[in-house]
Amino acid sequence: MASAKYKIKKNDTVMVVTGRDRGKTGKVMRVLPERGRVVVERLNIVKRHSKPRGAQSPGGIVEKEAPIAISNVMIFCDRCNAPVRVGVKVADDGAKSRVCRRCGEVIGND
Numbered sequence: 242m243a244s245a246k247y248k249i250k251k252n253d254t255v256m257v258v259t260g261r262d263r264g265k266t267g268k269v270m271r272v273l274p275e276r277g278r279v280v281v282e283r284l285n286i287v288k289r290h291s292k293p294r295g296a297q298s299p300g301g302i303v304e305k306e307a308p309i310a311i312s313n314v315m316i317f318c319d320r321c322n323a324p325v326r327v328g329v330k331v332a333d334d335g336a337k338s339r340v341c342r343r344c345g346e347v348i349g350n351d
Contacts, residue, residue, distance in 0.1 A: 244274035244275040245274060245277065246274070247272065247274060247311055248316070248327040248329075248339060249269060249272060249279060249311060249314065249316060249327075250269065250272060250349065251269055251270070251271065251272060252268060252269060252349075253268070253269045253316055253348070253349060254266060254267070254268055254269075254316070254317045254319070255267065255268075255269055255279070255281060255314040255315060255316055255317055255324075256314065256315055256316075256317045256324040257281070257284060257285075257309065257313060257314055258313060258314065258315050258324055259313045260285075260309070260313050261285070262284045262285055262309075265284055266317050267281040267282045267283050267284045268281065268282045269281055269282075270282050270306065271308075272311075273308055276308065277310060277311050277312070278308035278309060278310055278311055279308065279309060279311050279314060280306050280307075280308050280309075281306065281309060281314065282306065283306070284306065284309065285306055285307045285308070285309045286304050286305070286306060286307070287304070287305065287306075287307045288302050288303070288304055289302070289303050289304075289305060290302055290303075291303050316339075316341075316348060318341040318343065318344065318346060318348065319346075320341065320344050320346045321341060321343045321344050321346075323343070325341045325342055325343045325344075326342040326343075327339050327340070327341070327342065327348060328340050328341075328342045330347075
């Protein structure tokens with residue numbers, strides 16, 4: 242199965258638009274295009290039980306971020322102060338940049 246191309250990238254600020262964490266914002270730590278998911282900092286926290294693996298890593302309950310469906314997050318525009326759709330603008334020299342569909346602000350530094 243080929244992975245799809247998404248307009249959300251690592252270090253983007255996103256807002257969760259549906260689900261348990263709806264309305265919260267965070268920074269994208271990882272994009273998993275083959276699974277259609279993203280890992281967002283401090284969101285979708287789950288508890289995992291880990292076995293002790295020697296003296297340096299004791300066992301216990303570990304809280305960590307779980308992947309969230311990429312369709313459930315939208316890029317957050319600082320200028321609009323809202324979640325927005327993303328468009329692509331092509332410059333005269335052929336360089337592409339992601340732009341906010343609401344205000345036209347360039348998103349990220351591609």
